[in-house]
Amino acid sequence: MNIFKSFPLFFLMLSVFLLLSVSINSPADEKPIAPESIEGVNIVTAEEAIDLILADPGMPIIDSRKKTEYVKGHIEGAVNISNIEMTSDVLQKVAPEKNNAILFYCNGVHCLRSSDAIHKALSWGYSNIVWLRGGWQEWKEKQLPVLAI
Amino acid sequence: MRIESLSIKSATKAIFSMIALVAVVLSLSAGFYFRQSALDAQMNSLSRVIEVAAQEMLKQIRTNAFELGMKLGHSQKIVEAARTTVETGQKETLIALLDDPFITGFASFSDINLVKLRVFNLDMEYIAESSQGAQGIGEQLPPYLQSIISNRDKKDRLKAIDALWLSAERPLFSAVVLLGGLRPEGYLEVVIDPVLNLPDISKITQTPVSIFSMAGEQINTVPDHSEDEYLPVEYVLYTSDGLPAFRIVGLEDVANLSMEMKRTQVITITGFLLLSLATLLFALWLFNRFMLSPLSSMAGNMIAMARGELGLSINDKGLSEFHVLADSFNAMANQVRMRTNDLERILDLDESAIICFDQDQEVVFFNKAAKLLFGYSNDEFRDLGMIELFVDDVSSLVSNVESTDSNKVNKLHTLILCKHMDGHEFQCTGDINTIDVLEQSGQAIALNPVTDGEQPQSAKNEQRLEAVEQSISGLLKFAKENPSLMLGLDNIADLSVAGVESATEKAVIREKAVSVMSLALACWERELGKSKLDLAEESRIWPVYIDKSTPTTRTLDKYLNLEICPKNPRSKRVVDTAEFVLRRAENKNSRAREALRIELVAFRQLVSGVKSQILKPS
16 A cells, blocks of 8 residues: 555645635634724714714715615715725815815724725825714614715 | 221222322323413414514514605705795695605605605694695694604704604504704604505514404404414504504414324323323232232131131231231230130149030030040030930939029039949039030039049039139130130030020921931931941941940930930031931932932021021121
């Protein structure tokens, strides 16, 4: 019996087994969670967001979700710029003043789009970022005014 | 019936029967209870399912109403028309705009039944409503919603609110949203009739659901269903402020459940009953084996011992208590046995011949010395009377003394001329005591032969008789109960029977006994050609005496002559003799044999009739 001849096959099987074990034990169905906090970013609730909106009606509100989601309903006055499409120029058009407050939101705590967009904005020099971390889910649950197209 | 009259066996059977009955009743009750519990659990479960389905249905209404409200609430036309209405009082434009969804429709038109759109200012005062839809709802917000909004601060008033509430006519669902969004001009109320959506509960629960108003009116129709297969489960849907709005009756298909429960019920009850029955049977066997049987055996042994079979011992097989009882009773019987033996030994060891006679002057007791003195065997002695033993008329002697000396009525010391078995006569000193023989007057006689140079032992005998009188009395009583136990007292059994017979019955029995014996002898002589002596010798029932070298059958002769026949003839001897002759003459069908057979039957009936009368409890 030639053990060395069958060694590659054995190694392959062992690798498959280990990969399967890892994949079985890994929490594949767990949803991603947005970071609890981002340095230099002010996290607010829906009520606090309303206060800010009512206090500053011209405050840019960035909806980082997909277009289809935005169409179904969004916060009044929000502009749809998904995190993928958001560039420095695009954001510049909506929020020309980097020191003024700018509100980001996406679907909720399991959505990473707004946090990604915030990281980008921070890198581009925006310093007064407000983050509605609970996002659209929190807004809807509190039955706050929404706008559909 | 008194419980005390029951035997332990009957009581045990009754108790076990009661336990079995209780087991059956409990099994059936438990089966019914389990079935009911299963149904209750099923009903509770379905009730919760209906509750969840009802809340889901309301959620769908809420979502649709909220979406419609948000869309209309952000309509600039409606916002401006509302502002104009507030400012100018002109409602037409606003009403037309509010009627538009009823006419042109909206996105969730088919999902909800929109019955009214109403507009209120920020102070919740009525501004206008759609002319389309239901009428008569009123011009104010539902009190429940109005109360909640009033209690909210300014920021919270931006939040939409909804409620299921009772209008004057029926339950309605309202969603109140801000008119103008984050910069509100007033409130827009979207009023929905939830009846359209109530059947969705049936779709969610996947069971037929009947929906009733609280007035009892059925709102929907359900297909016909069997009462046995469907279990009705009721759920009441309440308004947001806690008033009953709808009665929802879900019909749970319990056909499979019922079948399963019946099967389980049958298996459970059968199993339980079988187990109970097996346990009961086992317990009954244990009871019977270790208690009832030993008890019955012990009772039988005790009865036999009480009848005189003192040689028996009580069976001690059984539970521990039986050992104690059996040992105690055996010890008691042993003491009685020893006492009896002692008494008999005392009398037998006495040098004097002691003989007791009953009222008919027949021997009822004799000791060994008496047998030696007169030369008779046991069997022979039992058939003797005073006449055969004494030449003197002892009874006359006693009678004479009784009539002359009233002080010595019970005791008499005299010389008595006695008659030996071989015929020679001899003289004895005799002490005669009148004693009680089973409640009848009898005589106890102590005899000592008179020899040369020896003085009569009057005083000694008197003392002996006094000493043994008590023993004799005790023995007689014992012998009456135990005729088979004491050889010397064998006559007592017959005496005990005879003692209570009437004189007429005695005479009839005597006559019948003599008749049977005569017929037996006649049959014997005629059919077999043999003599009376042959009958006595071959049957071994009757003693053969040798009188002066001549064999005689004195006892048998007595039973052939009515005048000298004993007053208490031995019926057993008579029967045995007749049967012996009938056996010997078995092949003969003569008239003599038939006559003997018939007479024997009659004699038996006579004797058994007398005995059964005696055995009857007084």
